[in-house]
Structures are given as structure tokens and as C-alpha cells.
Amino acid sequence: MNAPLDAPSGVARMRRSTTAEEIKRLILSTRLRPGDAIPTEAELCQELGVSRSSVREAVRTLATLDIVEVRHGHGTVVGRMSLAPLVETLVFRGVLSAGDDLAALREVVELRCALDLALADRVVAAHVGRPGDPLARLVKQMLARAGNGQTFVPEDRQFHSELLAPIGNRLAGQLVTAFWDIHAAVVPRLGLAGAADLLRTAHAHGDILAAARAGDADAYRRATAEHYEPVTRMLEAAARAAARAEGAPAA
Amino acid sequence: MNAPLDAPSGVARMRRSTTAEEIKRLILSTRLRPGDAIPTEAELCQELGVSRSSVREAVRTLATLDIVEVRHGHGTVVGRMSLAPLVETLVFRGVLSAGDDLAALREVVELRCALDLALADRVVAAHVGRPGDPLARLVKQMLARAGNGQTFVPEDRQFHSELLAPIGNRLAGQLVTAFWDIHAAVVPRLGLAGAADLLRTAHAHGDILAAARAGDADAYRRATAEHYEPVTRMLEAAARAAARAEGAPAA
DNA sequence: CTTCATTTGTTCGTATGTATC
DNA sequence: CGATACATACGAACAAATGAA
Numbered sequence: 089m090n091a092p093l094d095a096p097s098g099v100a101r102m103r104r105s106t107t108a109e110e111i112k113r114l115i116l117s118t119r120l121r122p123g124d125a126i127p128t129e130a131e132l133c134q135e136l137g138v139s140r141s142s143v144r145e146a147v148r149t150l151a152t153l154d155i156v157e158v159r160h161g162h163g164t165v166v167g168r169m170s171l172a173p174l175v176e177t178l179v180f181r182g183v184l185s186a187g188d189d190l191a192a193l194r195e196v197v198e199l200r201c202a203l204d205l206a207l208a209d210r211v212v213a214a215h216v217g218r219p220g221d222p223l224a225r226l227v228k229q230m231l232a233r234a235g236n237g238q239t240f241v242p243e244d245r246q247f248h249s250e251l252l253a254p255i256g257n258r259l260a261g262q263l264v265t266a267f268w269d270i271h272a273a274v275v276p277r278l279g280l281a282g283a284a285d286l287l288r289t290a291h292a293h294g295d296i297l298a299a300a301r302a303g304d305a306d307a308y309r310r311a312t313a314e315h316y317e318p319v320t321r322m323l324e325a326a327a328r329a330a331a332r333a334e335g336a337p338a339a
Numbered sequence: 340m341n342a343p344l345d346a347p348s349g350v351a352r353m354r355r356s357t358t359a360e361e362i363k364r365l366i367l368s369t370r371l372r373p374g375d376a377i378p379t380e381a382e383l384c385q386e387l388g389v390s391r392s393s394v395r396e397a398v399r400t401l402a403t404l405d406i407v408e409v410r411h412g413h414g415t416v417v418g419r420m421s422l423a424p425l426v427e428t429l430v431f432r433g434v435l436s437a438g439d440d441l442a443a444l445r446e447v448v449e450l451r452c453a454l455d456l457a458l459a460d461r462v463v464a465a466h467v468g469r470p471g472d473p474l475a476r477l478v479k480q481m482l483a484r485a486g487n488g489q490t491f492v493p494e495d496r497q498f499h500s501e502l503l504a505p506i507g508n509r510l511a512g513q514l515v516t517a518f519w520d521i522h523a524a525v526v527p528r529l530g531l532a533g534a535a536d537l538l539r540t541a542h543a544h545g546d547i548l549a550a551a552r553a554g555d556a557d558a559y560r561r562a563t564a565e566h567y568e569p570v571t572r573m574l575e576a577a578a579r580a581a582a583r584a585e586g587a588p589a590a
Numbered sequence: 591c592t593t594c595a596t597t598t599g600t601t602c603g604t605a606t607g608t609a610t611c
Numbered sequence: 612c613g614a615t616a617c618a619t620a621c622g623a624a625c626a627a628a629t630g631a632a
Binding site: 144192 | 363366367372373392396399400403404405406422424425427428429431432434435443446447450453454456457458508509510511514
Binding site: 389390391392393396410411412413414 | 619620621622623627628629630
């Protein structure tokens with residue numbers, strides 16, 4: 089039963105269209121939902137007619153895309169299809185392009201700002217007249233930590249995540265959070281401290297929340313622009329420094 | 340009894356997901372740029388001290404993220420880190436959530452529209468006073484095909500891609516194109532024809548280009564909203580149909 | 591055009607760690 | 612604790628594609 093290659097009527101011709109596609113098709117055809125268990129590797133070998141190694145590579149491929157989630161010693165389930173692969177790719181692109189200049193990071197920041205501005209109307213519409221105590225608590229924590237000269241990275245992330253949560257578009261919220269993750273992951277690797285402006289950024293978050301709950305979209309947009317001003321200024325300073333260094337490159 | 344692990348203190352404990360990280364670190368440390376060749380699988384086995392199977396899995400993982408690009412019989416090069424993995428993930432999410440309703444597709448369309456609106460100022464600033472003959476040619480082709488009742492999928496994609504090209508943010512352009520791809524890949528799988536409104540959509544593209552070249556950001560935003568009106572209306576109709584079906588589910 | 595070396599693609603067999611019952 | 616099922620990892624062999632001699 090070795091010779092699976094000599095079959096004349098194409099059994100092996102569809103192997104080039106990777107096993108991962110077959111597994112995706114199997115998930116769709118069996119109506120599996122996120123969290124449901126998919127067949128074990130051995131069962132996939134039988135059903136798809138390929139070896140364990142190929143199944144394993146395919147499952148690994150789907151796992152990196154968060155289409156499936158493997159649990160050691162337990163099994164594999166349909167994943168939640170988060171934007172984690174996007175984050176990983178763009179983080180690497182950001183640190184890879186650091187040699188040239190900070191173009192990749194600048195593009196991420198511009199996109200974050202543009203997205204926040206574009207969703208302004210939906211955000212204020214979703215927050216006007218809403219209690220929103222967790223967001224207010226996050227702002228208080230950020231102000232307290234900034235007053236002590238401490239950073240507030242987890243609070244910052246959760247603030248933007250919860251701010252976008254009630255707008256009725258999970259994808260938009262995930263995308264904003266993904267770009268936040270990229271931003272936060274790239275900045276420290278480039279050696280940019282930027283420890284200043286902590287209080288200013290914390291206050292901007294408070295202004296954003298206040299504008300959203302007041303239903304003032306224009307004030308929301310102004311606060312958002314103010315929120316990005318420190319990092320934008322830092323990027324411009326770094327770009328100028330890179331331009332100066334380019335004028336007299338030591339080689 | 341192979342025992343290739345001579346180090347007594349747990350060497351094999353972190354082999355799980357670190358091989359891919361090692362390869363990424365190697366790319367960064369050797370200053371490789373997109374298109375440069377990375378060591379062969381055999382060389383990676385030696386340099387990283389792992390088996391070829393592990394190296395293959397790691398390379399496969401990085402290939403699905405478009406961090407590397409594998410060429411059969413030739414070698415592996417640093418990839419261009421496109422947003423293809425994002426497209427693949429969200430397309431699968433879109434067709435997977437088709438059972439419930441068209442929520443995933445609706446979110447993609449909303450995000451496309453929001454992005455186009457958010458980038459309006461940059462687009463008009465980049466296009467005012469620009470010759471832009473290829474875009475005008477694309478609009479003419481779309482109008483001609485729509486007049487004959489034909490679709491114009493490639494022209495539509497290229498139009499949006501070239502419209503965003505000169506704004507000085509490649510990431511934004513790639514993201515808009517990625518969401519276009521998701522949109523275009525999900526719609527036909529759901530069996531939504533939507534063959535009508537072809538002429539209307541083609542004309543909207545012409546209005547978008549005219550507004551951009553005239554420097555009229557407000558007109559650009561109006562034309563963009565008009566451009567998305569047919570698909571938005573179709574999604575609302577499908578949502579109403581799904582709501583009716585939910586009232587009397589046949590089971 | 592053919593031959594050949596190089597490199598990735600696929601498969602098998604086996605050993606080991608880990609989680610669940 | 613032991614037994615079972617599963618994922619993780621290693622190594623060897625062969626197939627297929629590419630490019631150069």
C-alpha cells in the first residue's frame with residue numbers, strides 16, 4: 089500500500105493545494121464553531137489520506153492564524169480567529185524597518201489615529217448616557233500612576249479596548265486593539281523611552297471619555313488628536329535625527 | 340536511544356514555539372531585508388541545534404505569516420510581510436459566521452467605509468492637481484463594463500489600490516486592499532448575487548476620483564458613502580430576511 | 591538537451607513529555 | 612498511583628522542483 093503516487097487518476101494532484109485548505113473545508117462542512125473540538129491528528133491522517141507530519145504542519149499553519157487552537161495533551165479546537173497573526177507580522181515588520189527609519193511605526197500610529205477618528209461618531213453614540221464606571225476607574229488609575237511617574241501600559245490598553253467594545257463592531261475593536269499591541273510592542277524595541285508626557289497622555293484619556301459620555305463628537309476628535317500628539321512629536325524628532333545622521337554617515 | 344541532548348539542565352523544555360522566534364532573531368541579527376535568502380533548512384538545523392522537522396514547522400509558521408517565503412527547490416527568502424494572513428483569517432471567519440447572520444461581512448464593510456472616510460483628507464491632498472490617467476482609465480473601463488451588464492472586479496480592486504497609493508502610508512493602502520479582498524472573497528461564498536447597481540457603483544467610483552482631483556474632501560466623503568450604499572442596503576435586506584427566518588426556524 | 595547537485599516536500603518509524611481519567 | 616490518549620520532537624529515507632554545468 090505504499091505507492092500512493094502511481095495512481096493515474098489524480099489522487100495526488102490535489103496535494104499541492106495544501107492540507108490546511110482541506111482541514112478548513114472539513115471545519116466548514118461539519119459546521120464546527122469556535123471552541124468545538126476537531127478530529128485528532130490520527131483521524132485527520134485517515135480522513136485526508138496524508139501522513140502525520142503533513143497534518144501536523146497544516147494544523148500548525150492554522151494554529152498560527154488562530155483558526156484552530158492546539159491544547160497540549162488534550163486536543164485541537166476551532167480557534168477564535170483573533171488578529172494575533174496580524175500583530176506578529178506587523179511587529180516584525182516594524183522592528184525590521186527600524187534600520188532605515190521609523191516609517192513602519194509612523195504608519196501604525198497614523199492608522200491608529202485615523203481609525204479612532206473614523207469611529208468617533210459610533211463611539212460617542214454608544215457611550216452617551218452610559219454609566220461606564222470601569223472606564224472612569226481606568227482613567228483614575230492612569231492619572232494616579234502618571235502622578236507618581238509610573239507608566240500605565242495595561243490600563244491604557246484596556247481603556248482603548250473597552251472604549252470600542254460597545255460600538256457593535258467586534259472587528260473594529262479587535263483591529264484597534266491589534267494596532268495598539270503593535271505600537272506597544274515596537275516602541276520599546278527601538279529604544280525610544282518617551283517617559284515624559286505621561287500626565288498629558290493620562291489627561292487626554294480622561295478628556296476622551298468625558299467627550300464620549302457627553303455626546304460631543306467634535307470634542308472627542310480633539311481629545312483623540314491631543315492623545316496622539318506626544319508620540320507623533322517623538323516620531324518627528326526621531327525622523328529629524330535620522331535625517332541629520334544621513335547627512336554625515338560614519339562608514 | 341538517540342540522546343542528542345548533552346546538556347543536563349532542561350534543554351528540551353522550551354523547544355515548543357521558540358524555533359520560529361530564533362529564526363526571526365537570526366533574520367534581525369544578520370540584517371536581512373525582504374528578498375534576501377535565509378540559510379537552508381540543513382544550515383538552520385545546525386545553527387539552532389534542532390531537527391529538520393522542527394525547523395520545517397517553524398519555517399512553515401513564518402511562511403503563513405508572510406515573514407518568509409519558501410520556494411520549492413530553490414530556497415527560502417525573507418518575505419514581504421503582507422497582510423495576506425489577515426485576509427485568510429477574516430475570510431474564514433466571514434464564511435464561518437454565515438450560519439448565524441452576515442455579521443462578519445457587515446463589520447468588514449463598515450470598517451472599509453470608516454477607513455475610506457478617515458483617509459479622505461489625505462487622499463484628496465495627494466490627488467489634487469495630479470494627472471492620474473490610470474485611475475481615469477479604470478473608471479472608463481468600469482463604466483463600459485457596467486453598461487454591458489458585466490462585472491468589473493479587477494478594475495474595482497485596482498482602483499482602490501491606486502487611489503490609496505500616493506498617500507505616503509503603505510500600511511493603510513495594504514489594509515484597505517486587504518479588506519477589499521476579504522469583502523470580495525466572502526460575498527460570492529454566501530450566494531449573494533447583487534448583480535444590480537453595477538452602473539451606480541461604477542459612477543460612484545468616477546465621483547470619488549473627480550472629488551479627489553478637485554480637492555473637495557466633502558464631495559469625496561459623499562461619493563464614498565454613495566459607493567457603499569448598494570452593498571449596505573443588500574446587507575440590511577439579508578439581515579431582515581435572517582430575522583424573519585429566525586421567527587419560524589424549520590427544524 | 592541532458593546531467594547533476596542543491597534544496598524543499600512528503601512520509602515513516604520511534605521516543606518522550608503531558609494532560610485526563 | 613497507574614493507564615491511556617495525545618501532542619511534541621527527532622532522524623532517516625525518498626520524491627519533486629529548481630538551477631547550473
